[in-house]
Structure formats: structure tokens, C-alpha cells
Amino acid sequence: MANTRKYLIAGNWKMNKTAADAEELIKSIVLELGDKNGVGVVVCPPFTSLESSAKVLSEVSNVQLGAQNMHAKPSGAYTGEISAAMLRQLYVSHVILGHSERREYFKETDEEINEKVLAALESNLKPILCVGEKLDEREAGNTLKVVETQLLGGLVNIPTEKAEQVVIAYEPVWAIGTGKTATPEMAQEVHGVIRVLLRDRFGKATGDKIRILYGGSMKPENADGLLAKPDIDGGLIGGASLDAKSFVKLVESAAKAGA
Numbered sequence: 484m485a486n487t488r489k490y491l492i493a494g495n496w497k498m499n500k501t502a503a504d505a506e507e508l509i510k511s512i513v514l515e516l517g518d519k520n521g522v523g524v525v526v527c528p529p530f531t532s533l534e535s536s537a538k539v540l541s542e543v544s545n546v547q548l549g550a551q552n553m554h555a556k557p558s559g560a561y562t563g564e565i566s567a568a569m570l571r572q573l574y575v576s577h578v579i580l581g582h583s584e585r586r587e588y589f590k591e592t593d594e595e596i597n598e599k600v601l602a603a604l605e606s607n608l609k610p611i612l613c614v615g616e617k618l619d620e621r622e623a624g625n626t627l628k629v630v631e632t633q634l635l636g637g638l639v640n641i642p643t644e645k646a647e648q649v650v651i652a653y654e655p656v657w658a659i660g661t662g663k664t665a666t667p668e669m670a671q672e673v674h675g676v677i678r679v680l681l682r683d684r685f686g687k688a689t690g691d692k693i694r695i696l697y698g699g700s701m702k703p704e705n706a707d708g709l710l711a712k713p714d715i716d717g718g719l720i721g722g723a724s725l726d727a728k729s730f731v732k733l734v735e736s737a738a739k740a741g742a
């Protein structure tokens with residue numbers, strides 16, 4: 484066993500699957516997964532599929548539901564946005580925040596992401612806070628600096644007693660959807676630094692409980708090496724989460740790593 488934290492495999496479906504397609508995929512995942520337990524499993528379909536997904540999952544205890552974003556304000560004149568309370572009512576337990584695609588295409592800043600993390604915790608949603616460097620930042624030797632700024636920026640004002648609810652996802656932007664994965668050593672180097680920053684920020688006991696997922700072209704063929712590393716506590720999976728068999732294989736890899 485690489486560590487004592489419970490592994491988590493989360494699927495980020497991004498802007499894929501209509502509600503009907505989502506229902507089919509969730510059913511296939513549930514079937515493929517059976518009653519396997521011991522690893523946290525979260526699926527994050529688009530907003531439009533949350534309600535039908537929640538219905539399918541209402542009788543399943545080993546798969547949780549996540550959203551891909553939310554607004555920091557509880558309600559108001561924010562056309563097109565979704566609040567934490569709206570997600571909670573659909574039995575959503577997790578929410579991905581600060582994904583690099585939102586930072587890049589929707590210009591989300593660390594400050595806005597931090598407001599969302601605080602609002603999510605306030606509503607008892609578990610934020611999956613994403614951090615990660617772009618290729619030019621890595622090539623310039625700035626990886627750790629970028630990750631530290633995004634991490635600490637996203638965690639401003641988070642009370643220590645709530646910090647355990649937070650999940651961190653390290654997703655090097657150059658590895659997302661490109662088929663290029665960070666080697667286990669490259670990923671562990673960054674995860675190890677994130678662990679030290681979390682211990683500094685929240686104390687060792689809490690810092691050691693926070694899960695740090697790896698994301699970026701993670702698939703069944705490369706998962707074992709990554710999940711064997713001491714500070715890699717699971718995965719945030721894009722492409723490979725859209726296929727029930729490969730997603731469940733990743734859950735099995737995590738179960739093996741945690742055994």
C-alpha cells in the first residue's frame with residue numbers, strides 16, 4: 484500500500500454526453516463496477532445530466548456524483564450560472580473547481596476559484612481544486628512556482644477543520660487530452676511538494692489526510708505506476724472516464740494500489 488488515504492477515482496466528462504447518453508454510461512459503469520468497494524468513485528457529468536444520473540445512482544452506494552463547476556454566490560442575477568445549493572439538491576457531493584480549461588477559456592482567476600472553494604465548503608460540497616502548469620511554464624523551470632501560487636491562492640481562508648474535505652488534483656496542462664502523461668517520477672515530485680505545502684498550511688495531521696489526484700492522459704496502461712507513488716492518491720480522469728470498461732479498470736488499479 485502506497486499510503487493510508489482512501490484512493491479516489493473521479494471521472495470528468497467535460498462537455499460530453501447528452502442526458503440520455505449519460506444515463507447509459509452511468510448504468511454501464513455501475514454494472515461494470517458491481518459491489519467493488521474500498522476506493523472512492525465519483526462521476527462528474529455535465530449539469531444537464533446530473534438529475535438523471537442522481538436517479539440512477541440513488542440506489543448505488545459506491546459511486547458519488549460531482550459537478551464540473553459552480554458559481555460562488557448562493558443566488559442572484561448571474562445568467563447561465565449554477566449555485567452550490569442547486570447542486571446539493573441533486574445529491575451532488577463533489578465539484579471540480581479551477582480546471583485548467585476554465586482558467587484558460589473562461590479566464591478564471593485564483594481569487595475567483597478561491598471564492599468558489601469557500602462557497603462549496605460552506606454548502607458541504609467537496610471541492611476538487613485543480614492546479615497545474617502549462618508546457619512553457621514547465622520548460623521555463625516554473626512548474627513548482629505556478630503550482631504553489633494556484634494551490635495557496637485557491638486555499639486562502641479555508642479553515643483547517645474543513646481542509647480535509649478538499650481534494651487537490653494536479654493536472655499538468657500539457658498532459659491533458661494529449662496522450663502525454665507525466666512519468667510517475669515527474670508527477671510524484673510535484674505531488675510531494677503539494678503535500679509539504681498542505682502540511683505547512685494546515686498542519687501535518689490534516690495535510691496528510693488531503694487527497695492529491697493526478698490528472699492528464701491517465702489510462703489503464705499507465706495508472707499502476709502513477710498510483711504506486713506515495714503522494715498520488717487517485718486520478719481525475721478525462722477521456723478514459725467516457726468508457727465504462729477503462730474507467731472501472733482505473734478503479735481496479737487504485738484498489739490494487741491501496742490493498
Ligand SMILES: O=C(CO)COP(=O)(O)O
Nearest residue numbers: 495659660699700721722
Ligand atoms: O482534464 C482532465 C481531467 O480533468 C484530464 O483529461 P484527459 O484524461 O482526457 O487527459
